[in-house]
Amino acid sequence: REILAAREVRATLAALEAAGSAARYVQVDARDGEALAAALRDVREEWGPVTGLVHGAGVLADKRIADKGDEGFEQVVSTKVDGLRALLAATAGDPLEVICLFSSVAAVFGNEGQADYALANEVLNQVASAEQARRPGCLVRSVAWGPWHGGMVTPALAGHFGRSGVPLIPLERGVAAFTAELDGAPGEARVVLVAGDGPAALSPAGGPRPAEILVRADTLPQLADHAPAGVPVLPVAMVLNWFAGAGAAWRPGSGPLVLRDLRVYRRFALPELAGAGHRLTVHGSRSTTGSPSGLEAELRGEDGVVHFRAEVDTDATAPDPTTWGSPDGLKPLGRDAWYDGHLLFHGPRFHAVRTVRGVSEHGAEATVAGLRFLGWTDGHGPLDPAAVDGALQLALVWARDVLGEATLPMAVAECRVHRRGPVDGTVRCVVRGRKAHGTGARCDAALIDPDGSVRLELLGVELVRRPS
CATH class of the missing domain: 3.40.50.720 (NAD(P)-binding Rossmann-like Domain)
Known part of the structure; x- marks a missing residue:
């Protein structure tokens, strides 16, 4: 040889x-x-x-x-x-x-x-x-x-x-x-x-054609109220909605959507929100690591840098509402205890968590509002990003209870979409604690409609300790 x-x-x-x-x-x-x-x-x-x-x-x-x-x-x-x-x-x-x-x-x-x-x-x-x-x-x-x-x-x-x-x-x-x-x-x-x-x-x-998005204050004014350090930042919930919308366009009529392995590679700050805005692109490609039927979605800035990634697929598995009962040991929490500017930094147009029934090491339960309730003008897309953000906010409330520190969502193993479109008013939200560890915590969350049907599930939400 x-x-x-x-x-x-x-x-x-x-x-x-x-x-x-x-x-x-x-x-x-x-x-x-x-x-x-x-x-x-x-x-x-x-x-x-x-x-x-x-x-x-x-x-x-x-x-x-x-x-x-x-x-x-x-x-x-x-x-x-x-x-x-x-x-x-x-x-x-x-x-x-x-x-x-x-x-x-x-x-x-x-x-x-x-x-x-x-x-x-x-x-x-x-x-x-x-x-x-x-x-x-x-x-x-x-x-x-x-x-x-x-x-x-x-x-x-x-x-x-x-x-x-x-x-x-x-x-x-x-x-x-x-x-x-x-x-x-x-x-x-x-x-x-x-x-x-x-x-x-x-x-x-x-792969499929990319989708372009212009993020500007005249079309998404609520983003000014999502500014953890004084500068607006793109929320995970909105990215999930864009990925789900792109998946629905790439695979029309293919069944219930599921987003897998959402990763936040780096946050996307929006310093020009009130000015020229920011032009983003959702790129799709055939999945090389996950399901053979899946598509990889990436959200990139104008410089081509990838900020978020997920796999978009379909899955007809029906949810089991009985698994989303109230967590054990819930303790009441006053309203002033969460929108304090630190635990939840969100401004009024992101005050999706309306009432908290209670929090414990096992999870949390609350009522969260949808985009119509909060006065958002953009009701397009398979998800209600306001309600989804409310579910992630409740996850942060639970994580502070078990860790004693503020956290940020950095990954979601699965986002299962069982009902599409904006919610009607408010919905019940349940967070199910899974694990607390050295760098953060992991939990599941669900949005449940008034008729008891599970609208959306967020499984394997990874929360990391927020830098001081």
Whole structure:
């Protein structure tokens, strides 16, 4: 194999030079930061600064978890992860225009015997997303490749894939796909490329049309009352409504909506709310990590930075109203105890929590108002964002009771939409405590209509301690 690999390297270098491209081949352990930096110093002296980076190093040591040893696991993970860390450190001062990382579908769909390989490649995916956010003008891609007809795929492994019905990517098509990605534009950092017509072959570039949103005081004046530190900030509840609305447009008539794994990557301040406003975009792509039928939604600012992310899907599972009874041990809470400017910083147009029946370590119960009750003018979308914000506010009240500190919502595992549209007046809201931990707390919440039907469920709401 070493002799064949050497011949292939010489042939590739000769082909590059014949095409008019100067090339240099240097053998360096990608994990060795000093050796890597030294090699790149020599390159810069001859050719100038580094503008592109392709990280394709990888090794395999396939075994079931019970049979894996520390040394093999470390080699597989370190080659990918430490190699990338060393490359980014060695090029920290270079004007990079392209960063392309070779990931694997093992990180997306898993593969028997490759827990370490899947882990290492998912780290690449996550780092690529972070680097794209940090470098909006740089093209960043983490390509989750399916198996190629060559390279790391030995004849024995190719036979295994054939027996399993997994097609291999022909070399010429793989090269074409690679160059197409390098010819793209900054944006979605993670891409899945495989042979065949299965769901994994669908690139995020083939996803649904993005939706643009202009956030300005003349259309959303209530946002001026959502200013935790004097500057208006986009509330999670409004983002949930936009994601649900985009999902309903992308998948019309497909059934009850569910938003999964909502993440707040960074808050979105609105300093220009009263002026020119802020133009946001909801981008959709086919999900690479969750349900095969799901779509990934991202809310981006004008600079392309992702602030919120969730998976949009459908699920016809009916809720069980009997699970949303009153929590045990509720203790009354006076109205002045929550809208005090610290626990709940919200102004009058966000005073969705009308009455609190009580709070305990097991949860909380209250009556919350919808957008019509509070005088909001925008009643469009599958959710009532005022009532949803009220549910999250009640979650903050519960968290202060169990933690003794103020918190902020940073993630929601699932938002299940059972009834769409604005609420009629007020609805019952129940918070169900799940866990208090070192950095915050976790709970569930539900909005329940006067007829006893569950309108919406927020499951796995992660609350983190608010910075002092």
